[in-house]
Amino acid sequence: xxxxxxxIVESPAKAKTIEKFLGKDYxxxxxxxxxxxxxxxxxxxxxxxxxxxxxxVSEDKKKIVAELKSLASxxxxxxxxxxxxxxxxxxxxxxxxxxxxxxxxxxxxxFHEITKNAILNAIxxxxxxxxxxxxxxxxxxxxxxxxGFELSPVLWKKVKPSLSAGRVQSVAVRLIVERExxxxxxxxxxxxxxxxxFSFIGSKxxxxxxxxxxxHKFGTEEEARAFLELCAKARFSVESIEKKPGRRSPAAPFTxxxxxxxxxxxxxxxxxxxxxxxxxxxxxxxITYMRTDSVNLSQDAVAAISGVIKQExxxxxxxxxxxxxxxxxxxxxxxxxxPSYIDRMSIDGSPQEKxxxxxxxxxxxxxxMSDAVLEKTNIDIRVEGSDKLFxxxxxxxxxxxxxxxxxxxxSDEEKQADSGLLPPIEKGQELKAESIDATxxxxxxxxxxxxxxxxxxxEDLGIGRPSTYAPTISTIINRGYVLKEDREGTPRGYVQLSxxxxxxxxxxxxxxxxxxxxxxxxxxxxxxxxNEYLEKHFPxxxxxxxxxxxxxxxxDIAEGKLSWEKMxxxxxxxxxxxxxxATEEKGSFANxxxxxxxxxxxxxxxxxxxxxxxxxxxxxxESQKDGEGEKPQxxxxxxxxxxxxxxxxxxxxxxxxxxxxxxxxxxxxxxGVGRFxxxxxxxxxxxxxxxxDNPYTITQERAIELIEEKRKKEREKVIHVYETEGIQVLxxxxxxxxxxxxxxxxxxxxxxxxxxSVEDCKRIIEAQEAEGENAPSKKAARKAAVKSTKSxxxxxxxxxxxxxxxxxxxxxxxxx
DNA sequence: CAGTGAGCGAGCTTCCGCTTGACTT
Numbered sequence: 001x002x003x004x005x006x007x008i009v010e011s012p013a014k015a016k017t018i019e020k021f022l023g024k025d026y027x028x029x030x031x032x033x034x035x036x037x038x039x040x041x042x043x044x045x046x047x048x049x050x051x052x053x054x055x056x057v058s059e060d061k062k063k064i065v066a067e068l069k070s071l072a073s074x075x076x077x078x079x080x081x082x083x084x085x086x087x088x089x090x091x092x093x094x095x096x097x098x099x100x101x102x103x104x105x106x107x108x109x110x111f112h113e114i115t116k117n118a119i120l121n122a123i124x125x126x127x128x129x130x131x132x133x134x135x136x137x138x139x140x141x142x143x144x145x146x147x148g149f150e151l152s153p154v155l156w157k158k159v160k161p162s163l164s165a166g167r168v169q170s171v172a173v174r175l176i177v178e179r180e181x182x183x184x185x186x187x188x189x190x191x192x193x194x195x196x197x198f199s200f201i202g203s204k205x206x207x208x209x210x211x212x213x214x215x216h217k218f219g220t221e222e223e224a225r226a227f228l229e230l231c232a233k234a235r236f237s238v239e240s241i242e243k244k245p246g247r248r249s250p251a252a253p254f255t256x257x258x259x260x261x262x263x264x265x266x267x268x269x270x271x272x273x274x275x276x277x278x279x280x281x282x283x284x285x286x287i288t289y290m291r292t293d294s295v296n297l298s299q300d301a302v303a304a305i306s307g308v309i310k311q312e313x314x315x316x317x318x319x320x321x322x323x324x325x326x327x328x329x330x331x332x333x334x335x336x337x338x339p340s341y342i343d344r345m346s347i348d349g350s351p352q353e354k355x356x357x358x359x360x361x362x363x364x365x366x367x368x369m370s371d372a373v374l375e376k377t378n379i380d381i382r383v384e385g386s387d388k389l390f391x392x393x394x395x396x397x398x399x400x401x402x403x404x405x406x407x408x409x410x411s412d413e414e415k416q417a418d419s420g421l422l423p424p425i426e427k428g429q430e431l432k433a434e435s436i437d438a439t440x441x442x443x444x445x446x447x448x449x450x451x452x453x454x455x456x457x458x459e460d461l462g463i464g465r466p467s468t469y470a471p472t473i474s475t476i477i478n479r480g481y482v483l484k485e486d487r488e489g490t491p492r493g494y495v496q497l498s499x500x501x502x503x504x505x506x507x508x509x510x511x512x513x514x515x516x517x518x519x520x521x522x523x524x525x526x527x528x529x530x531n532e533y534l535e536k537h538f539p540x541x542x543x544x545x546x547x548x549x550x551x552x553x554x555x556d557i558a559e560g561k562l563s564w565e566k567m568x569x570x571x572x573x574x575x576x577x578x579x580x581x582a583t584e585e586k587g588s589f590a591n592x593x594x595x596x597x598x599x600x601x602x603x604x605x606x607x608x609x610x611x612x613x614x615x616x617x618x619x620x621x622e623s624q625k626d627g628e629g630e631k632p633q634x635x636x637x638x639x640x641x642x643x644x645x646x647x648x649x650x651x652x653x654x655x656x657x658x659x660x661x662x663x664x665x666x667x668x669x670x671x672g673v674g675r676f677x678x679x680x681x682x683x684x685x686x687x688x689x690x691x692x693d694n695p696y697t698i699t700q701e702r703a704i705e706l707i708e709e710k711r712k713k714e715r716e717k718v719i720h721v722y723e724t725e726g727i728q729v730l731x732x733x734x735x736x737x738x739x740x741x742x743x744x745x746x747x748x749x750x751x752x753x754x755x756x757s758v759e760d761c762k763r764i765i766e767a768q769e770a771e772g773e774n775a776p777s778k779k780a781a782r783k784a785a786v787k788s789t790k791s792x793x794x795x796x797x798x799x800x801x802x803x804x805x806x807x808x809x810x811x812x813x814x815x816x
Numbered sequence: 817c818a819g820t821g822a823g824c825g826a827g828c829t830t831c832c833g834c835t836t837g838a839c840t841t
Binding site: 010011012013030031032033034035037038041043060061082083086087088090091137140141143144145146147148149150151152153155156161162163164165166167168169279283291464465467468471472475612613614617619623631632634636658670672673674675676679681686 | 817818819820821828829830831832833834835836837
């Protein structure tokens, strides 16, 4: 053992970089995050005895802990270099406990940027583990455990098994549920907005056009019409011209949350995709750490960025700035997300990696660029005989500054209409109206959350951490509280009144699609029910300020002003009482929450919507006790329907399916709606309806047509069968392919599938087998192997091969 | 996968944050 020093950091990629800075006397290893935690199954907190926690080294960390232990015993000095935040301090402390190091003397070093200077300086100024900070982390950990492990079982009992609740996830669900309730309550007012196109003769005799909007909205069609009638006879003139200077400043470099938001808006990435791609960039040494709440750039980075700006754009584009974090509870253990080497303007990699890198590069560089200088112009146009004004707005960029490189996209809600240069014009200029339109518009309902906008909201509330934003979204989706979905919009008619040049008013009805959604978060019935329950019984935990409140107390613990045990006791005692109360309450909450929709006109019985054992359902008639009375009828809600919004009419319609749609070839045709949407069933076979077919009204003829279509496809599916060789040439969803031994092989482009002989097929199969493990066929082959044998060994060995394959396939895809 | 909704009881589920693999498509 040549090294005298062992430095332990959290991330292996970081370890590699730091090892280079420190030279051969220092061995740098990674702990891979936390090494110990509370037990997985058990609550692990001794409530009777001062909330003493039990910590365990989890199975997947045993190997790394053993390695660190052995190294620690061989070196002279151990340096604990985990991140400079609460969790990092706890990792350092757990390391002392597990590796048998003396907390009082073991060197603890910190740096929040990975530069040579920062590391060398850190080594010069070691301290010891800050036990107050460690206690703040333990309090955080224990509080989360107590909340999660006491609340979840209440839900199992009162709502449904396997559900979960927690300080972070339950608030995330609440945000989504409350937004949905706002949308349900929303009653958008209608109004008429008026837009005009004016013209005038310019100074050189040319015809100039000017678009302007009226500064007033009309509540009714009559008012709008009256105004247009007035306009028909009115004269228009420029009343005033106002020019205002404006500036726009660049946004701060990326944090995890802002990266997720911009990648979502500009690249259409999901939150988890952004993190996966960023992780690859980080591991390749191309960007700094991607889980950060800091907007800070190292001095080295600012200097390098400044150089690039001067060289690429010139001195006038350079303006150094320091950004400050606004988000609550930021711990700033790292730098902002930026390229590791600013002079690398582009990288090799997959298209996704390239695009994300480009975004990060531009944002970091733009953050050190000059403001954009703008000139905004407003031209007010007087309407003779009216106190209302038309306004033409223009914005001219006088100096582009950072806009030359990067412009932050507007939030989901507000998309600015484009406005540019206005024609030169004088006050008093008379204008001619080319056309004036009054269009019926609708107030916008509140927007649903996208993954990224949910993350933003959570961050604003100080809830969750950069490392948990993406997993939190997965959790609330996996629990069935929330769905990420696209929804088709519905058509909506609107009125347009147009005043033509000749002075007549034309009324036109048009249609637009409204309410369409793409990749938005919708609450489910279960999500709404659980939220209802938690809000009722545990309002303190669901409070948007709960995290902020306890964070303040964690800070007090970190500063040594409060004992962690006292803090936890103060929280736990009243909390536990509410848990007891809730548990003692009789009956199922789900059953008590039925919504009465009305009465069934056929039977006169009540129609209810509620959550049942298999999800949301409609019930006609009363639930029976002791088997008395008539059994109620049941039907499940379809996807997109909610208990909170379903109407009596929609509910009753659910009972019309499955229905008989006549006979074909002597066998019954049934129409129904299943997991995969509406279907036709005939002779034991299922055919999906087309999007345009309505299951409630579809005719026998159309159903038969669908059955025949499917049969035709089935017939066409088989192109060749070579029985002795076990090879088939088939028509699939993506065109013809070869099936052999449970795996599929693609047919090279330009080959006519019908002309393939057995020999051709064999060659294709062999070629693709040889080409490598990354062929998609391998997966199917592996699946078949897993199915055919129960031996764990076989599965493992194939899995191991796959790992090797994976690496080569990553390289391949990146080359594309 | 194409439907279900009795009641009982055994055995299970669950938190948040810090890290990568080892998986999947």
